Amino acid sequence: MKLTSKGRYAVMALVDLARFDNINPVSLRDISLRQGISLDYLEQIFSKLKRNNIVKSIRGTQGGYILSKNPNDIKLTNIFYAVDEKVKTVKCNKEIKRGCNGKSTKCITHDLWDELETHINSFFENKSLEDLINNKKETRV
Amino acid sequence: MKLTSKGRYAVMALVDLARFDNINPVSLRDISLRQGISLDYLEQIFSKLKRNNIVKSIRGTQGGYILSKNPNDIKLTNIFYAVDEKVKTVKCNKEIKRGCNGKSTKCITHDLWDELETHINSFFENKSLEDLINNKKETRV
């Protein structure tokens, strides 16, 4: 059960972006340098963030990205959804009315995993970008 | 962020085992058939569970496994630890006093991921096998 780089980077990059003023666009090159994330990889991530209306892009010299909403309205859930970082704990496909064992009944641990999924998602739903930009100072490990 | 089969199967198998009486050993073959888990794979998992003192083995005909503790004393945490299903959300290595960026400071999202890790682990710490064997009836999806 681990967080992938895509989700981690997406949040990192957005926090970085949000910490700078949201009038002047921030270039991916800057984020790349500051956070140590590959520029090419960031581009992939931001294309998804843009498609999901989390950031706006401004092309050309002096271009970059800006948030398309208030940091308070961007929840981790939205970010993760945008970059396909999904929480998947049950094995079965809930769409199909069929358990992971192929039977029409749920397996003996289905409810447990479902509860876990809800538990994890609640964390993401209750955290916004705003919550992450307040403590601006980097501190010692 | 997803749960791996090893962790899922370990819990499934133990719930299955715990539902049967814990005096007579339950064979992996039975669990395999009931839960639709590969026997060979189950053997790998149970060897870990045994090393971590969660189950006891009884060899020979009529052998099998029994729980080595009261279901109430077996938390999901213990099971996951035994089969190396670890929750890993931070990127850095906490042992080494160094951030994921190589610097001696934490990255801007370190605290967030650390909080997430705690949040997820609390779920596992508060669930015991006992909690999972009460509702014995399989229900419709």
Add this chain to the structure above:
DNA sequence: TCTAAACTTGACCATTTTAGTCAGGTATGT
């Protein structure tokens, strides 16, 4: 004593996912 059931161990492997790289573009402010 023989045999079958069941645990034990370690090596092996195909597939999928991850975490990127690379190679081209296109738009735009100066």
Add this chain to the structure above:
DNA sequence: ACATACCTGACTAAAATGGTCAAGTTTAGA
């Protein structure tokens, strides 16, 4: 014009996953 920065799609090495396979050892029961 040209440098900067976004945009797009293809590609890939390495790691993780989810097993399988083979060759044991132990022990109950006929």
